[in-house]
Amino acid sequence: MRKIAFLIPALLLAACSQPPAPAEPAADAPPPMDAAAAPTPAVEPAAPAVAPAETSADDARARIDSVLGDAAQYEKVFNAFKTAVVGGDRAAVVEEVRFPLNVAGGRKITGPGEFQRNYETIITPAVVKAVSEQDFGKVFVNQQGVMIGDGQVWLNGTCLDAACTRSEVKVITIQ
Template sequence: MRKIAFLMPALLLAACSQPPAPAEPAADAPPPMHASAAATPAAPATEPAATAPAVPATQAPADDARARIDSVLGDAAQYEKVFNAFKTAVVGGDRAAVVEEVHFPLNIADGKKITGPGEFQRNYEKIITPAVVKAVSEQDFGKVFVNQQGVMIGNGQVWLNGQCLDPACTKTEVRVITIQ
């Protein structure tokens, strides 16, 4: 039983990962369909469960991102609002506004966590690196990748997801949950 409990988080991560898209679709082919995680067979996990969400090979088509957020995560408008506020703050170098869009504890690179706003501010340059700024500044909300783990910016530099505010999870608050 202990082996099953130990493997469950890793298996859940593997089950939630999206399969890579075909390398080169035909010119007249429709956009690829994205299968739900329930239909995706679970692969053996090779990473510990504490790592950041898996980085997919492709992003969702632009016309599909909002619909996918609504169907997989709910309330695309809330995700878009947080995405835009975070992007404006990061690109503008507004540290206080960046902190407002972050959920603590914040997952950062190498499985580490930032516990609060003060620690975030002290380590700002180590967290909001030039690579993170570049990924955020170049990301279009209509082209974000979406799965059950959240909304991905860039190639996994930033992840947004909703946090339940009540036991039934009828109300959520979307925030940045990972920066790496």
């Protein structure tokens, strides 16, 4: 029993001691790597996530038809508005807008005359940039309409009859 009592402190000391330092690597051995620096395995490049323009536009049309209906009308207004804004054709821009128009700051523009008087504060360089860079195939679509840019412009339709068999798509917001 005395021998066991004598060995207990030695065993506890051994259990708490540090492991021996690793031996120095050989001069020609590569340096050790930690887990964070592990090489990444080679991966074949993935196919592009974005489909060709035709398919993308078809996808946008399908989303619009599914959520809002009449994608052809949305595309027509989108193209006309983009051409007018990029070309600086104020009269053509007004033709694609529904009044009252929601604009930045929660204001409403009530008609074409007010729109023309405030054109530069409504069609800002940021709006022109967003519209000019937007591809129809990449528009965001939800029940509120079709979004251009990061929300600078929204298009949506309005029913022209009680059964909503006829509708008219226009720009409803410019921010």
